[in-house]
Amino acid sequence: MxxxxxxxxxxxxxxxxxxxxxxxxxxxxxxxxxxxGWGLVFIAAAIVILIVQIKRRRLSSFVVRGNRWLG
Missing domain, CATH: 1.20.5 (Single alpha-helices involved in coiled-coils or other helix-helix interfaces)
Structure with missing residues (x-):
């Protein structure tokens, strides 16, 4: 109690x-x-995506294949 x-x-x-x-x-x-400005929305979206990837324990796939998204 x-x-x-x-x-x-x-x-x-x-x-x-x-x-x-x-x-x-x-x-x-x-x-x-x-x-x-609107950049804050993109920063927040990136943080949310990273948190979701960490929770799903798939951050390693983002690190390996993330260069496609980052350019």
């Missing part, structure tokens, strides 16, 4: 910090969007 309570307390703390800092988070996200 104790881990559930700790998880709920941690979740409440995270939600409180997000609520408290929301204007700053919004400003930072807008600044990042202005800085990177």
């Amino acid at each position: 104790l881990p559930v309570v700790r998880t709920l307390i941690l979740l409440a703390i995270i939600v409180a910090i997000l609520f408290w800092q929301w204007p700053n988070i919004k400003t930072a996200a807008a600044a990042l969007g202005d800085l990177f």
Whole structure:
């Protein structure tokens, strides 16, 4: 029962910090969007693809055959 309570307390703390800092988070996200533009979408997509490959344990195939995609 104790881990559930700790998880709920941690979740409440995270939600409180997000609520408290929301204007700053919004400003930072807008600044990042202005800085990177659509390039941020491509960077995020590349990070997601790498995470998926690591989770599927197929990163070695990306390393061997990744030169086709990278040019």
